[in-house]
Amino acid sequence: MVNVKRVGFIGGGNMATAICKGIINQGIYKPSDVWVSGPHVEHLNHLKDLGINVTNTGTTLATLARALQSFDQCRIIRIMPNTPMLLGEGASVYCPDDKASEDDCSAVEKILGSCGIYERVPEKLINAVGALSGSGPAFVYLMIEALSDGGVKQGIPRAMATEFAAQTVLGAAKMVLGTKKHPGELKDEVCSAGGSTICGIHALEKGGVRGSYIDAIEAAIKRTIDMEKEN
Incomplete structure (x- = not known):
């Protein structure tokens, strides 16, 4: 288990579903510690059936920006995963901002590493890897x-x-x-x-x-x- 107690996803599409199933199947998180939100909660039943918490709260970028401002020293790590994470065969990259600590990066690596391979890259490579993997x-x-x-x-x-x-x-x-x-x-x-x-x-x-x-x-x-x- 990682040292981040809960993990949440905004949107429950194919990519979020693959990551959710991957981290649960690999024992990284318990279903009860995973939250997924989307504008139509009925589209999240496949995740609810796994014991994952689902809500119908959608949101805008402006809302996210306001919410993040309320956190002191908010850290952001951008990742580019792929759907084979569902079977533990993913290929992902991540890029932390200048506020993210090595502990933050380690937590992300545990999640990504449980579902395949990963690399830490400069942000300029994110789009290229997104096209490839x-x-x-x-x-x-x-x-x-x-x-x-x-x-x-x-x-x-x-x-x-x-x-x-x-x-x-x-x-x-x-x-x-x-x-x-x-x-x-x-x-x-x-x-x-x-x-x-x-x-x-x-x-x-x-x-x-x-x-x-x-x-x-x-x-x-x-x-x-x-x-x-x-x-």
Whole structure:
């Protein structure tokens, strides 16, 4: 358990739900010590069923600013989590303000570390990591779906194709993390000379898959910056 007695979330969307379930499943917080607020309490029933406290108080940035002013030496730590925290496989970064103490950072690290990996970064990297690990799962889901579609086209039943596609991505990811080898080196180990895999790689390169993924990260960052300006 961390030394912060209670934790609260403003909004109970997918990200808050993933973090809530992650910290509860890992025993970091008891459900009774977690609070989630949202404008429509009926949309928070999935959290209430877990024993989490829910309220229907929404709020504005101006209200938050006034509330924070009432606290002496308020400390703020900005984090960028992702939804795989739900299964303890998150990838998060955080950035403290100049008032946050090392104890504050340690409390945040315990929460994030219980649900995956984390790094402390300068704020200028938050948007970049948000595009990579925050939006990244959606890009990978699309890849899994496409691999599954390819299997189905060749006669594999859909359920089996999806399961094997997902497991293949999981296994490949663990190879990168476990062996510490460059992804290109691992790719070369699979590509036998004149074999089927290098032919598949050729087809992917012709389709621009590498450039498309790079463009996807760039597009996500650009949209994040645009939204910040709009707000």
